[in-house]
Structures are given as C-alpha cells and as structure tokens.
Amino acid sequence: MAIFTALLVSSIAILLSGASPIKAFSALAVGAFGTRDNLIETVVKATPLIIAGLGVALAFRGGLFNIGVEGQLFIGSIVAVLVGTNFDLPKIINVPLVMLAGALAGALLAAFSGYLKAWHGAHEVITTIMMNYIVLRIITWAIGANGPLRKPLSIVPETRSLFESARLPLLISDTRLHMGIVIALALAAGVYFLLFRTVLGVEIRIVGKNLHAAKYVGINVKRNIVLTMALSGGLAGLAGAIQVMGIPPYNFTTGFNVGYGFDSLAVAVLGSIHPVGVVFSALLFGAMDAGARLMQLRAKVPIDIITLLQGLILMFVAANQIIRSLYHLPAPSKEDSVNLTQSWGGE
Amino acid sequence: MKNNKDPILSLHNITKSFGSVVANDSIYFDLYPQEIQVLLGENGAGKSTLMKILYGMYQADQGEILINQQKVVIQDPNDALRLGIGMVHQHFMLVPVMTVTENLMLGDEKTKGNAFGKLSKLDRETVRQEIIALGNKYGLQVNPDAVVEDLSVGEAQRVEILKVLYKGADILILDEPTAVLTPQETSELFEIMRSLIKQGKSIIFITHKLKEVLAVADRIAVLRNGKVVGHTTPAESSIEELALLMVGREVLLTATKGQSHPGKVVLNIKDLSIKSKSEVMVVKNFSLQLRAGEIYGIAGVQGNGQSELIEAITGLMQPHSGHIIILNKDVTHSSPRQITLVGTAHVPEDRQKHGLVLGFSVATNLVLQTYYLPPFSNGWVIYPEKVEENADEKIDEFDIRTPSRDALVSNLSGGNQQKVIIARELSRPINLLIINQPTRGLDVGSIEYIHKRIIEARDKGVAVLLVSAELDEILSLSDRIGVMYAGELVAEMDAKGANREQLGLYMTGSKKEKMLKENINQ
Ligand SMILES: Nc1ncnc2c1ncn2[C@@H]1O[C@H](COP(=O)(O)OP(=O)(O)OP(=O)(O)O)[C@@H](O)[C@H]1O
Numbered sequence: 001m002a003i004f005t006a007l008l009v010s011s012i013a014i015l016l017s018g019a020s021p022i023k024a025f026s027a028l029a030v031g032a033f034g035t036r037d038n039l040i041e042t043v044v045k046a047t048p049l050i051i052a053g054l055g056v057a058l059a060f061r062g063g064l065f066n067i068g069v070e071g072q073l074f075i076g077s078i079v080a081v082l083v084g085t086n087f088d089l090p091k092i093i094n095v096p097l098v099m100l101a102g103a104l105a106g107a108l109l110a111a112f113s114g115y116l117k118a119w120h121g122a123h124e125v126i127t128t129i130m131m132n133y134i135v136l137r138i139i140t141w142a143i144g145a146n147g148p149l150r151k152p153l154s155i156v157p158e159t160r161s162l163f164e165s166a167r168l169p170l171l172i173s174d175t176r177l178h179m180g181i182v183i184a185l186a187l188a189a190g191v192y193f194l195l196f197r198t199v200l201g202v203e204i205r206i207v208g209k210n211l212h213a214a215k216y217v218g219i220n221v222k223r224n225i226v227l228t229m230a231l232s233g234g235l236a237g238l239a240g241a242i243q244v245m246g247i248p249p250y251n252f253t254t255g256f257n258v259g260y261g262f263d264s265l266a267v268a269v270l271g272s273i274h275p276v277g278v279v280f281s282a283l284l285f286g287a288m289d290a291g292a293r294l295m296q297l298r299a300k301v302p303i304d305i306i307t308l309l310q311g312l313i314l315m316f317v318a319a320n321q322i323i324r325s326l327y328h329l330p331a332p333s334k335e336d337s338v339n340l341t342q343s344w345g346g347e
Numbered sequence: 348m349k350n351n352k353d354p355i356l357s358l359h360n361i362t363k364s365f366g367s368v369v370a371n372d373s374i375y376f377d378l379y380p381q382e383i384q385v386l387l388g389e390n391g392a393g394k395s396t397l398m399k400i401l402y403g404m405y406q407a408d409q410g411e412i413l414i415n416q417q418k419v420v421i422q423d424p425n426d427a428l429r430l431g432i433g434m435v436h437q438h439f440m441l442v443p444v445m446t447v448t449e450n451l452m453l454g455d456e457k458t459k460g461n462a463f464g465k466l467s468k469l470d471r472e473t474v475r476q477e478i479i480a481l482g483n484k485y486g487l488q489v490n491p492d493a494v495v496e497d498l499s500v501g502e503a504q505r506v507e508i509l510k511v512l513y514k515g516a517d518i519l520i521l522d523e524p525t526a527v528l529t530p531q532e533t534s535e536l537f538e539i540m541r542s543l544i545k546q547g548k549s550i551i552f553i554t555h556k557l558k559e560v561l562a563v564a565d566r567i568a569v570l571r572n573g574k575v576v577g578h579t580t581p582a583e584s585s586i587e588e589l590a591l592l593m594v595g596r597e598v599l600l601t602a603t604k605g606q607s608h609p610g611k612v613v614l615n616i617k618d619l620s621i622k623s624k625s626e627v628m629v630v631k632n633f634s635l636q637l638r639a640g641e642i643y644g645i646a647g648v649q650g651n652g653q654s655e656l657i658e659a660i661t662g663l664m665q666p667h668s669g670h671i672i673i674l675n676k677d678v679t680h681s682s683p684r685q686i687t688l689v690g691t692a693h694v695p696e697d698r699q700k701h702g703l704v705l706g707f708s709v710a711t712n713l714v715l716q717t718y719y720l721p722p723f724s725n726g727w728v729i730y731p732e733k734v735e736e737n738a739d740e741k742i743d744e745f746d747i748r749t750p751s752r753d754a755l756v757s758n759l760s761g762g763n764q765q766k767v768i769i770a771r772e773l774s775r776p777i778n779l780l781i782i783n784q785p786t787r788g789l790d791v792g793s794i795e796y797i798h799k800r801i802i803e804a805r806d807k808g809v810a811v812l813l814v815s816a817e818l819d820e821i822l823s824l825s826d827r828i829g830v831m832y833a834g835e836l837v838a839e840m841d842a843k844g845a846n847r848e849q850l851g852l853y854m855t856g857s858k859k860e861k862m863l864k865e866n867i868n869q
C-alpha cells in the first residue's frame with residue numbers, strides 16, 4: 001500500500017519535471033528486471049541490503065535502534081580487506097575466515113554501543129552515530145595518502161584487492177552474480193529462526209517489547225542488550241565483508257559502500273522488521289538502484305526521483321497509520337508484526 | 348429515578364465483532380440525565396467494547412447512537428468529546444513524566460500553542476487555574492504541578508476524571524475505576540461521582556465489585572456474552588442476585604476451604620528492610636515465616652510497603668538489609684530467575700507492566716516463565732507445537748476467553764489478561780506462590796474459580812503469600828493474617844479470630860500490637 005501510494009505521489013513529481021511517469025516507471029522496471037544482467041544487478045545490489053537490513057531488524061526487535069550500521073558495515077569491509085589482502089589460505093578456509101573477520105569487527109563495534117547503553121545508560125542512537133564518525137575517520141586515514149592500507153602507487157584512495165582465495169565464488173560465471181545472495185537468503189532464514197524459534201530470540205523480543213516483563217521473567221537484560229547489538233552489528237559487518245569479497249575490483253574505496261548502511265534502515269522498516277519482509281524490501285530497493293540509470297536515460301527523469309521514491313515509500317510506511325486510515329485497513333494483530341513507533345520508543 | 352425525562356444517550360441495536368468473537372450483540376442501552384448507571388458483566392462480556400464504541404475508539408458494525416434523541420456519528424474520540432462524552436479507561440492513559448497541567452493540555456484545542464507547538468506561559472496558567480476551579484467545583488482536588496508518576500493511583504484517577512471534565516464532558520464513562528483504588532479512595536470517588544451527578548452530569552460506571560454496585564448505582568444493566576440480559580436497580584436486587592444474573596449460575600461469594608496443615612517453613616524472612624529509590628525506608632525490620640500448606644494474607648492499605656516487600660522477595664528489588672530464605676536457600680541477592688527456579692511463582696500487582704508482554708500472543712504469554720525449559724525448549728530451540736498445545740490446554744482449563752491462542756494478549760479483556768497470568772503461574776510445579784492482588788478486575792465467577800485454585804495449591808502443600816487490598820479476599824482465603832502499616836508488620840493473627848473492624852484499626856495505624864512471634868523455632 002505504501003509503495004502504491006508512493007508511486008502515485010512520485011508520478012506527480014515526474015509529471016512536474018516534465019516527463020511521463022509511465023515511461024519512467026517502465027524504464028525503471030526494464031532497468032531492474034528487463035534483461036538477465038539487469039536482474040542480476042538488482043540482486044547484487046540487494047544482497048548487502050538484505051544482510052544489513054536483517055541486522056537492523058534484529059536490533060529493532062530487541063528494542064534497539066542501531067543507526068550505526070553504516071559504520072559497522074565499513075569496519076566489516078575494511079577488516080575483511082585487511083585479512084583478505086594478507087592471508088592467502090586455501091579458498092575453502094579463506095572465504096569463511098574473511099567473512100568471519102568482517103562480522104566480528106562489526107559485532108565488536110556494535111557491542112561496545114550495547115555495553116555503553118546497558119551499563120552506563122548512553123542511548124544507542126547517539127553512541128552508534130558517534131561510532132559512524134569515528135570509523136569513517138579511521139578509514140579515511142587508513143586508505144588516505146600514506147595510510148597503511150592504501151594501495152601502493154594508486155592515485156585514488158583505495159586498498160589493494162583481495163587475494164583470489166578470499167573472493168566469493170560466482171554463481172554464474174562471467175556475470176557479477178556472486179555467492180552473497182545465497183548467504184543473504186540463508187541468513188534471513190537464520191534470523192527468522194533465531195527470533196521466533198529460539199530461546200535467545202524470545203528473550204530479545206521480550207526485552208524489546210517490555211523491559212519490566214523482561215526483568216520479571218528473569219532475563220539478564222544487560223547481557224541481552226549487548227548480545228543483540230553484537231548480532232546486529234555482526235550482520236552489518238558481514239554485509240560489508242561480502243561487498244568487498246563479491247564485487248570487482250574486490251577492494252575498498254571511499255564512496256563504494258556509502259549509503260548502504262542507511263538504506264538498510266529503510267529496508268528494515270519497509271520490511272516490517274520481519275526477515276521475509278526485509279528480503280523483499282531489499283530487492284525492491286535493489287531494483288530501484290539498478291533501474292535508476294535506465295530510467296534517467298530513457299525517460300529523461302533526474303535520478304533523484306529514485307531517492308524521492310524511496311523516501312516517500314519509507315515515509316508512508318513509517319506513517320502507516322495514515323495509510324491504514326487512507327485505505328481503511330485493520331491494525332496488525334499478529335505477534336510477528338510490529339508497531340514501529342513502539343520499537344522506537346524503546347519500551 | 349428520573350424516568351420523566353428523555354434519555355440523554357441511547358444505543359440502538361449495537362453489534363460489534365472481532366473476527367469470530369461477537370463482543371456486542373444487538374445491544375440497546377439508555378442513559379438518563381443525572382443518573383449513575385452501572386454496566387455489569389463478566390470478564391469479556393463486552394463492556395469495554397461497548398464503551399469504546401460510544402467513545403469513538405471502535406466503530407460498530409451495526410446500530411446507531413443517539414444523543415438527546417439525535418442520531419450522531421462518532422468516528423473518533425474527538426467527535427465523542429465534542430458531543431460531551433468523556434471516558435476514563437480501564438488502564439491509565441496519562442503521560443507519566445508530565446505534570447498534571449501538561450497532561451490536561453495535551454491534545455487540547457484551546458491550547459494549540461504557537462507555530463512550533465510551544466505552549467505559552469499564559470496558556471499554562473489558564474489551565475492551572477481551571478484545574479483548581481474544576482477541582483473545587485466537584486471536590487476533585489489535585490496538585491496541578493505534580494508530576495503524574497509521583498501520584499498515587501487514586502490521585503492519578505482523579506486526574507483522569509479531571510481531564511475528561513476539563514474537555515467539557517457531560518456524559519462520563521468510568522471503566523473499572525475502582526479496581527485499583529483503596530477503600531478510602533473508592534468512597535472518595537463515590538463522593539465525587541455524586542457531586543458530578545448533582546451538577547448535571549451523567550455517568551456510566553463499570554465495576555466488578557457488587558457491593559459498590561449496590562452502593563452507588565441508580566440503575567444497573569447486565570451484559571453477558573455481548574448481550575444485555577437484564578436491568579435492575581439496587582433496591583430490587585441483592586449481591587447474590589446480581590452474581591446470578593451476571594454469570595448465569597449460582598456463585599460462591601466466599602471461598603470454602605478445609606483445615607490447613609502447615610508443614611515445613613518455605614519462606615523465611617528475617618529482619619528485612621528495604622529502601623525505596625528515593626532512599627526512604629519503606630519496609631522496616633520485617634520478619635515472617637511462611638509454611639508449606641498455608642495461606643498467609645498480608646492486609647494493609649496500599650502503599651504501606653507491600654509492593655516493595657513482594658519485589659524484594661521475587662528479586663526485582665535489592666533489599667537494604669536482612670535475609671530472605673526460601674527452602675533453606677538464601678535468596679536475598681538472587682536474580683528473579685534463580686528465585687523462579689527454586690519453585691516460586693509470582694502473580695504481579697501490575698499485570699500489564701510486569702506480568703504480560705502485551706504485543707505477544709496468548710500462547711507465548713502462557714509460557715513466559717517456562718519457555719526455556721522442557722518441554723517447550725531444549726535450552727536453545729523452542730518447540731512451537733508444545734507451546735501451542737500448552738496454550739490450548741490452559742485456555743480450556745482456566746476458561747480464558749480469547750478469539751484464539753494466537754491472538755495478541757492486548758486484545759483480551761482485562762479480566763482475561765489476568766487469567767492468562769494466573770494460568771501460567773499456577774500450572775507449574777511450585778513451592779511458593781506469591782500473589783499480589785490476584786483478582787483485581789475479575790468478575791465474581793472468575794474470582795470464585797481463582798480462589799478455588801489458590802486453595803487447591805495450598806492443599807497440595809504450596810506456601811501462599813497473598814497480598815490484597817480486598818479485605819474480604821484476605822479474610823476468606825487466609826489461614827493467617829498479617830497487617831502492614833508504614834512498612835512494618837504491626838499485627839499477626841490467626842484468620843479464624845480476625846474480623847474487618849479489628850483489621851481496619853491495625854491498617855490505619857490506630858492500633859499496634861507487639862508481634863506474636865509464634866513458633867519461631869523452625
Ligand atoms: N481489539 C480487539 N481485537 C479482538 N478481540 C477483542 C478486541 N477487543 C476486545 N476483544 C474481545 O471482545 C470481547 C469483549 O471484550 P471487552 O474488553 O469488551 O470485555 P469487558 O466486558 O470489558 O471485560 P473485562 O471486565 O474483563 O474488562 C472479549 O472476548 C475480547 O477478547
């Protein structure tokens with residue numbers, strides 16, 4: 001519904017910019033799904049969004065607003081690069097090793113924010129944003145001129161490429177489609193299982209919904225907060241690692257991951273904080289990214305329209321009350337549906 | 348009776364379903380000017396639903412609402428307020444961190460504030476004055492500058508009523524306001540209600556306490572299973588008749604129980620003192636020995652340290668000094684989970700705050716204390732089929748009225764929410780049952796049932812510590828009674844010899860007895 005309304009509203013914007021909405025959106029669709037390569041591009045773009053989006057969703061379920069995905073994703077990438085450019089082990093060991101390193105880096109970073117919240121009451125929104133800045137600065141330094149990770153003799157800030165043994169295998173050779181999507185889907189299933197079928201998941205969700213009840217039930221709330229943040233950051237870090245491991249030229253430059261961290265917040269919200277929803281909304285965002293260029297080319301629509309469309313979708317989702325009353329829909333009434341305003345409130 | 352006048356409010360043929368549950372089934376209801384009409388009915392009978400329809404929170408599937416013989420459409424609470432209908436909800440709806448004045452100003456048209464939503468000093472002062480004026484007019488004194496979270500429940504309630512009056516309501520809906528009030532606060536509320544009636548207001552009053560019904564009602568409407576099953580007046584009725592009308596069968600109003608057979612000491616509290624967050628000593632040198640197979644009732648006006656005592660025993664709060672020993676294990680500084688695992692069950696005072704996760708299903712809430720244990724889990728993975736099986740069993744056994752086991756517990760009626768907690772806490776192997784206000788908000792039929800279950804637990808050898816604001820409940824369930832006043836155990840007696848008057852004296856602190864330290868030798 002939100003998507004439909006957003007399409008409607010952005011059509012108006014396209015009209016105002018003097019182009020045809022139908023032409024624009026059909027170009028968008030072709031750009032995203034029209035050919036095999038376009039479809040692959042959609043999937044490739046969606047992959048990190050799925051994984052990081054799962055991280056955001058997990059934190060949301062635990063009542064935590066992990067706005068530090070961007071930083072956790074970056075640190076995941078950079079640590080993956082660090083390991084993947086220094087170790088050249090057999091692929092079967094090296095790929096998991098590099099992924100693990102990235103995930104661990106993100107997890108540690110987020111867990112620190114979790115620790116600050118649980119033991120010192122510092123709000124995770126503030127601390128994770130601060131971490132974003134810190135990570136950004138460190139990376140700028142590390143890949144900047146004379147930085148330790150700077151690729152020798154390169155004129156742009158970038159790292160060396162990962163050893164072949166640290167790169168993700170391709171699913172279809174001679175395309176960009178790498179193993180990442182398989183991992184992402186497996187993780188979605190894993191997060192679903194974790195949240196709804198495990199003891200830890202139930203505890204995360206109890207803490208997220210009712211802190212008082214969590215204490216009454218005897219959950220170790222502090223430990224739970226740190227753990228939730230670690231898992232969330234771990235997913236973000238893994239998303240970062242998979243980006244550098246899956247996409248040529250298999251290195252880290254400033255710029256290339258920018259925005260994924262924040263888009264994944266949007267993806268989680270649009271996906272109703274549910275693993276299945278996250279997969280679909282990530283694919284949608286991936287499609288919009290992938291199709292944007294063709295839309296611009298064919299319909300002469302500024303590429304910013306895509307950003308507008310994403311923003312609108314998000315706004316309508318967040319304001320789902322408006323949408324509900326607009327279309328006379330009933331309120332959600334199942335345990336795995338969530339009320340966003342509630343999870344933002346933290347209690 | 349004011350039958351010569353026309354009704355100020357009429358509900359015609361109101362029907363409302365939630366999925367397969369028909370909460371209101373072609374209901375006709377009239378309210379006359381300046382009357383207090385009591386809406387009586389079992390838990391889940393549809394009282395709150397009907398009132399929420401009237402207040403615009405739900406839309407009826409069918410039927411119409413007439414105010415002064417005029418058909419009206421009530422889309423939302425703003426419409427209701429415009430038509431002079433105000434509602435005080437079963438669960439509080441105030442913002443705890445704001446002052447009374449600020450709470451009243453929320454969402455108020457008169458004080459929209461400037462373009463940035465900032466409220467001017469002037470507005471604030473006007474509202475303050477108005478609160479004081481309203482308070483004087485209706486005998487509803489509250490401090491307009493008090494922060495809501497610091498108020499007692501009775502005061503918070505008054506603020507809720509003030510809020511409704513402030514918005515100009517003529518018809519007041521009070522949904523179970525007395526469930527959380529002390530007897531004193533209740534009689535104060537009745538004074539307020541009478542004075543409101545005198546000044547031209549009309550009131551719909553929901554309660555499960557039949558004594559109150561007889562004390563305050565002009566007329567009584569009885570709801571059962573979403574249908575109106577009868578009308579009566581206090582003069583034509585009695586408690587027994589009301590109970591019969593409500594539940595549709597004879598109800599035992601006082602619990603029957605056999606002789607108790609106290610066994611070994613299960614809970615031993617030694618010299619316990621507790622400091623509140625604001626560093627006030629709220630429980631002082633409290634000692635108590637509770638034995639297997641007995642029910643120990645703690646009587647007392649709310650706010651005399653009972654809640655803190657319970658929180659300390661259950662591990663939710665750290666005591667200042669003293670010891671708590673459960674079955675020879677010192678649990679003074681144990682976590683709530685450790686205390687649960689030695690076989691303690693706890694029915695908390697505030698069911699929505701501690702006892703339930705409102706956004707979870709009935710099934711999940713029923714395993715909130717056991718989800719990590721077999722058979723529901725192997726410690727890591729949860730077995731949903733077992734959780735569902737358990738839910739079906741408990742819903743059946745405890746007669747929990749819910750559309751399904753997967754329904755969110757927030758959609759259950761207040762009484763049925765309580766049943767979910769009771770079912771969960773009573774149906775696992777326990778040695779000690781700590782139960783605070785077990786029947787708050789429950790109908791007489793459910794009270795009868797829950798009392799029976801508590802006595803059954805006792806007879807199986809569970810030690811029961813009961814805290815209740817209802818003297819009748821204390822008197823009919825307890826084997827021994829202790830009275831708490833100002834954080835101290837001021838009296839302890841055998842329930843057989845106890846009576847209301849004597850307890851009342853201890854509860855208000857006008858009488859104090861050297862504690863009878865009976866059989867201290869364990
Ligand atoms: N939002 C909702 N969604 C689904 N079912 C609901 C909802 N609200 C109420 N019900 C159902 O409607 C029935 C009537 O509920 P209601 O809250 O009106 O009862 P009540 O008479 O106020 O009971 P109590 O005395 O326990 O407060 C119950 O079976 C309840 O489960």
Ligand SMILES: [Mg+2]
Pocket residue numbers: 394395396437522760761
């Ligand atoms: Mg109700």
